[in-house]
Amino acid sequence: MSTGLETSLYLHFPFCLRKCPYCDFASEPLDEAGGLAAARRYLDALAIELDLRAATDEFRGASVPTLYLGGGTPTVLPADWLAEIISRIKQRFALSPEAEITVEANPGTVDEEKIAALLAAGVNRVSLGVQSFSDAVLRALGRIHNAAEAEAAVQAARAAGCANLNLDLIYGIPNQSLEEWRETLQRALDLQPEHVATYALSVEPGTPLAADVETGRLPAPDDDLSADMYAASGELLCGAGYSHYEISNFARPGRESQHNRRYWANAEYLGLGASAHCYRGGLRWNNLPSQGVYTVWLERGRLPVARAEALSQRQRLGETLMLGLRRAEGVNEEEVANLCGIAPREAFSEEIDRLCSQGLLIAAAGDLRVPREKWFISNEVLAQFVP
Ligand code: SF4
Structure with a gap:
């Protein structure tokens, strides 16, 4: 069935049990969105979008090396609904048995039975939004679960047979101490996950957290x-x-994470669902953000594209550098030039020289990379390549 085309696939599920006060992702509480009836309509719309995209020249017969079900919280939906959409993907695309299939899950929305059903549907990696093993910190984050429930979710995943588990953790939370963070890391290590992602809390404008910081109720x-x-x-x-x-x-x-590795390599991907992004053939587009409007458009047979743009060579190069320099190995200048049709030093020679002289970038053996001791401030480096 494969035509030689290859694309990562991302499916967005914009529902959560409750909105966390720091979150500006495209997600809304399931109850406010219209409950499971609205989620069912959304899933049916997602299936229509999948069919429409799979029938286009850009994606017909494409092989899919990685599939990611993200959100939101995909696991607020019944496991058999998620299994249904995975099965549809297998019918429409060449999803190999080796493909990495990740589902994001939050403690409080999964048990052993649900994870076992997801694994039976083909999921082989579970990414758990644990965030912390401190109950005080979890309360401050407005999470739906406590530390014991987070541990129970890990145990349920293992008991179900999950052999590839990621734990997401957040640091830099108002009133969180270094000691608390070290304890969270240690408790995460005790659970022996295959993968850990650690994110600095970002105060996003318009969120309840931002309001609390602005009014001084919480320290920045x-x-x-x-x-x-x-x-x-x-x-x-x-x-x-x-x-x-x-x-x-x-x-x-x-x-x-194979899915994220492809993303950092600026490989092409197809995103399906409200607010999802796509990148293919030098074009980038993103879907309508509202799940309700997204659903109605697809019910009327229309692709729910909000905005599309053709990327210039310089934009493509800038994005490839910004993504690739996040990796320990950085980027190979020749590979980037071949991918983008323009060499890093043709477009960003001044920036590269300046960053190297400041010790923020290392150029060696044809590679560019950010030295490890500068990773915490890497945003300063990456911002130089905004096209
Ligand atoms: S569970 Fe995740 S996606 Fe949902 S509201 Fe909280 S942070 Fe946002």
Whole structure:
């Protein structure tokens, strides 16, 4: 069935049990969205979008090396609904038996039975939004679960047979101490996940968290403390045998996220669902953000594209550098030039020289990379390549 075309596939599920006060992702509480009836309509719309895209010249017969079910919280939906859409993907695309199939899940929305059903449907990687093993921190984050429930979710995943588990953790939370963060890392390590992702809390405009910080009800994240927490992550996780292979990601040998690896390599991908992005053939487009409007458009047989743009060579290059420099190995200049049709030094020679002279970038043996000790401030480096 494969035509030689290859694309990663991302499916967005914009529902959660409750909205976390720091979150600006495209998701809404299931109840407010219209409950499971609305989610069912959304899933049917997703199936229509899948069929429409699979029938286009860009994607017909494409092989799919990685599939990612993200959100939101995909696991607020019944497992057989998720199995249904995975089965449809297998009918429309060449999803090989080796494909990495990840589902994002939050503690409080999964048990052993549900995870077993997802594994039976083909899922082979579960990414759990644990965020912390401190109940006080979880309350501050407005999460739906406590630390014991997070541990129970890990145990349920293992009991169901999940052999590839990621734990997402957040640091830099108002009133969180370095000691608390180290304890969270240690409890995560005790559970022996194959992969750990650590994210600095970002205060996003318009969120309840931002309002609390603006009015002084909560302190703003402390950059120095966050830097210490970032350093502690590297120290503990690398000390336990994980490789720090990307700015925010750690993996046991051979357990790096294949889906994200493709993303950081600026490989093409098809995103389906409300607010999902796509990148194919030098074109980028994104879907309508509202799940309700998205659903109605597809029920009327229309692709729900909100915005599309053709990327210039310079844009493509800038994005390839911004993504690739997140990885420990950085980028190979020749590979980037072949991919983008323009060499990094043709478009960004001044920036590269300046960053190298500031010690923020290393150029060696045809590669460019950000030195590890500068990873915490890597946004400064990556921002230089905004096209
Ligand atoms: S569970 Fe995740 S996606 Fe849902 S509201 Fe919380 S942070 Fe946002």
